[in-house]
Amino acid sequence: MLFECPVCGREFNRRNNLNIHIKRHEKNRKFSCPVCSHGFVMRAHVLKHLRLVHHIKRSGSLERYK
Ligand SMILES: [Zn+2]
Numbered sequence: 082m083l084f085e086c087p088v089c090g091r092e093f094n095r096r097n098n099l100n101i102h103i104k105r106h107e108k109n110r111k112f113s114c115p116v117c118s119h120g121f122v123m124r125a126h127v128l129k130h131l132r133l134v135h136h137i138k139r140s141g142s143l144e145r146y147k
């Protein structure tokens with residue numbers, strides 16, 4: 082059984098290896114939520130998070146967080 086990285090899709094045969102790998106992604110989080118400061122790897126994830134968690138649909142106010 083393989084464990085797939087949800088960020089880049091790389092596969093690992095041990096869950097522990099995947100966990101170590103994911104921690105590396107977390108260090109590289111470039112985008113953060115302007116509301117709760119949660120970090121994300123991709124800007125699209127921030128927009129999705131804003132929509133689902135904070136119910137913010139417009140992204141215009143995010144421009145300054147690039
Ligand atoms: Zn990855």
Ligand SMILES: [Zn+2]
Pocket residue numbers: 114115116117118119130131134135
């Ligand atoms: Zn947030």
